[in-house]
Amino acid sequence: MDIVNPEPTRQPIRFRGRSYVAFVFSPAAPIVGWLELLDTTLARSPGFFVGKPVVLDLSALDLSPSAISHLVRSIEAREIRILGIEGVDAERLSPQLPPLVTGGRTLQVQQVQPVEPKKPPPKPPQTSLLLDSPVRSGQSIVFPDGDVTVLGSVSSGAEIVAGGSIHVYGTLRGRAMAGVNGNSAARIYCQRIEAELLAIDGYYQTADELDASLRSRPVQAWLDRETMRVTPLN
Numbered sequence: 001m002d003i004v005n006p007e008p009t010r011q012p013i014r015f016r017g018r019s020y021v022a023f024v025f026s027p028a029a030p031i032v033g034w035l036e037l038l039d040t041t042l043a044r045s046p047g048f049f050v051g052k053p054v055v056l057d058l059s060a061l062d063l064s065p066s067a068i069s070h071l072v073r074s075i076e077a078r079e080i081r082i083l084g085i086e087g088v089d090a091e092r093l094s095p096q097l098p099p100l101v102t103g104g105r106t107l108q109v110q111q112v113q114p115v116e117p118k119k120p121p122p123k124p125p126q127t128s129l130l131l132d133s134p135v136r137s138g139q140s141i142v143f144p145d146g147d148v149t150v151l152g153s154v155s156s157g158a159e160i161v162a163g164g165s166i167h168v169y170g171t172l173r174g175r176a177m178a179g180v181n182g183n184s185a186a187r188i189y190c191q192r193i194e195a196e197l198l199a200i201d202g203y204y205q206t207a208d209e210l211d212a213s214l215r216s217r218p219v220q221a222w223l224d225r226e227t228m229r230v231t232p233l234n
Contacts, residue, residue, distance in 0.1 A: 021142050021161055021180060022053040022083055027071065028060055035074060042078060044206045045197055048175075049080045055101060059087025065094060072097055127164075134170065135160065144181055156196065165189070175199075179223075188221040189233065203228045 027034045042048070056075070058068065072082055084101030085093060093100055127146035134152035135141055141148060144163040153170030160166050160174070163181040165188065172190035179186030179201040186200055193214055198205050198221045205221075205228050218233035 021144050022055050023049065024055045024057050025075070026057040026060060031061075031067075031071060038075075038078065044208065047079070048197070049078075051081065053083040054080055056082050056085045056098070057087045058085060063088070063092070065092045068092060069094060069097060129162075135174065137174070153192075154190075156194075162186070176221075177204075178221075184223050189219075191218045192216050193219045193230070198228065198230065200228060205230065 025038075054075075056072065063071065068085070068088065072085075075082060082098045084098050086101050088100070090100045129141075129143040129146070129148045131141065131148070131150045131152070135150055135154045135158045137155040137157035139155075139158045140161070141159070142161040144161070146162070147164035147167065148160050148162040149167040149169070150160065151169050154160060154168055154172050154174045154176065156173040158174035159177065160168075161177045161180055163186075164178065164183060165186045166176045166178045168176070168188075168190035170190075171192040171194055172188075173194045173196070175197040176188050176190075176195060177197075177199040178188050182201060184201040188198055188200065193210070194207075194216065195210070196207050198210075200221060200223050203223060203226060210230060214230055214232065219230055220233050221228060221230045223229070
């Protein structure tokens with residue numbers, strides 16, 4: 001008697017959209033000078049961009065295809081991963097380069113049904129994130145929609161990334177990056193400052209640049225035009 005194995009049931013492929021936070025590099029002419037500034041930044045915080053997604057915005061430049069390729073290779077030689085390129089015509093990108101991307105979030109792809117049941121009104125977006133436990137070394141908390149509040153401490157090697165302000169009711173030893181979506185009014189507050197890096201809207205200070213008189217004290221960090229100020233909390 002022959003045994004016939006039934007064909008396995010084929011499952012449909014499911015597609016979903018998902019948004020991620022990525023750093024955006026916007027090189028300026030001359031490129032050599034911009035790369036030197038990048039090297040200075042990397043020297044202050046070695047390995048900070050390793051493994052982090054980076055988008056290259058070339059809208060301020062008019063580069064040939066070969067110049068774009070050379071720039072991408074120069075950045076990747078510094079152990080920085082280029083996720084995509086924006087601000088340039090697709091014709092200038094060779095197949096070996098990262099793909100062309102555009103700004104904004106990707107929407108979830110859903111199958112359209114002829115008749116859909118009525119749905120309850122959508123909930124308002126969450127504009128703050130509350131963490132009632134410490135953020136431990138190696139953890140990365142990313143909340144691009146608003147403020148992040150940590151009731152405990154942020155350990156060395158941990159990081160908080162927020163679209164709004166960051167409030168730490170304990171010791172801040174790791175990295176805190178506020179206003180990542182271009183919010184220059186964002187601030188960073190903590191009860192005890194021992195941070196590895198503070199950043200607001202792309203402007204930053206490393207541990208070496210922090211005034212020694214502020215260490216282990218309650219402080220706030222804020223932007224005064226293009227200068228980051230770190231002052232005591234009264």
